[in-house]
Amino acid sequence: MPNMSPKKTAMPEQNPDIRNKNFNEVALGYTKEQAMEEAGRCLKCKHRPCVNGCPVNVAIPEFISKIAEGDFVKACEIIKETNALPAVCGRVCPQETQCEQLCVRGIKGEPVAIGRLERFAADFAMQNSAEAPKKPEQNGHKVAIVGAGPSGLTCAGDLARLGYDVTVFEAFHMPGGVLVYGIPEFRLPKEIVKKEIEQLTEMGVKIVTNFVVGKTCTVDELFEQGFEAVFIGSGAGLPSFMRIPGENQNGVYSANEYLTRINLMKAYDESYDTPLKRYKNVAVIGGGNVAMDAARSAKRMGAENVYIVYRRSEKELPARLEEIHHAKEEGIIFKFLTAPVEVLGTSDGWVSGLKCIEMELGEPDESGRRRPVPKEGSEHDLELDCVIVAIGTSPNPLIRTTTPGLETNKWGCIVVESEETGKTTKHGVYAGGDAVTGAATVILAMGAGKGAAKAIDEFIQGK
Secondary structure (H helix, E strand, O other): OOOOOOOOOOOOEOOHHHHOOOOOOOEOOOOHHHHHHHHOOOOOOOOOHHHHOOOOOOOHHHHHHHHHHOOHHHHHHHHHOOOOOHHHHHHHOOHHHOOHHHOHHHOOOOOOOHHHHHHHHHHHHHHHOOOOOOOOOOOOOEEEEEOOOHHHHHHHHHHHHOOOEEEEEOOOOOOOOHHHHOOOOOOOOHHHHHHHHHHHHHOOOEEEOOOOEOOOEOHHHHHHOOOOEEEEOOOOOEEOOOOOOOOOOEOEEEHHHHHHHHHOOOOOOOOOOOOOOOOOEEEEEOOOHHHHHHHHHHHHOOOOEEEEEOOOOHHHOOOOHHHHHHHHHOOOEEEOOEEEEEEEEOOOOEEEEEEEEEEEEEEEOOOOOEEEEEOOOOOEEEEOOEEEEOOOEEOOOHHHHOOOOOOEOOOOOEOEOOOOOOEEOOOOEEEOOHHHHOOOOHHHHHHHHHHHHHHHHHHHOOO
């Protein structure tokens, strides 16, 4: 008999007043019993609407059925047929707007907790399955991947399964891309990322770090080295700023820099010699997941007051509902309908405050959201010693300026024939993820890497 409870099985979590002072994972994961209870809520629909909502087409009812039966390792094997990073996706995917949004159980209650079950299966297999991934037979063809983030790793994994000799070139000293430098430890433990990447290397994927394509070597030079195709998954790591007076004060960070110092360089760990001042009053400008990550990290770094300054209302916040909920629980202060107009500073060049103006929502803009309009006479100051800017990123110009024949748009994103194939204007070069779309989600980047792997295989095999 299915479990007909209208609500998801609750996920155990750290107490908010404890977790906002540490970087341990917030969500603690299901027990076996909780996972089986939640799996029992799946109706095993024949038309499988949830699968249509998954960018990498995980066989969702099938893996959930295995959890309900208690065969947790098999559940993970089913997920891995189409998803190379299930423990990552189970934690950071916006399931509520993808697979879970289409779940039939969501019509009269809460959808099945697909993401939580994916995380459970992946974690269980990681801890209890000793079997290493099988190394496929080589087919004699070489492919280069630029960037060891979600799209690059997915493309590499899919090509390796088809027998390709795959080398991933990563600019940082550690693979993972945004998974290691952008998403905080309390949402995605780096040990999880490391283990999932290790499973790719066991399958034959080679990863070369400290290698900047465009400086160390160009895309054309990769072809000269015998690679038959190149996939560019270099992400969107160039931060945008507000372009307001005072933005060059000491104590103003891009969210990229702030999170990289904390996540990749472990500034929260006293045993690491990473320079990052402990601030008392912090404002984060923006309303997306990156803004939530920066604000929640600042709180854990000891800030007394952390503000999210967002120029629209709460209804328009682009961050995941779970991240907003967790931020509120942890004491983050939301300043809605508020826009910064100037960063105030001390005589020696340090941030002392933020001059803001209240906003009203006018007519919808090109994004469909109501355009914020300044409210006359509403200027006010926030007393601060740190400002973190989280208003978006764009691709680094290095690839486009060193790769003749590669077309990009006005935002610096690589132009592709279609997002399904990732085929670019340069022969043999494919691209996907944030380098094509601008900053988006991990799972959409993975879907792009998956589509490009299929297109690269067809290109090399002459299909």
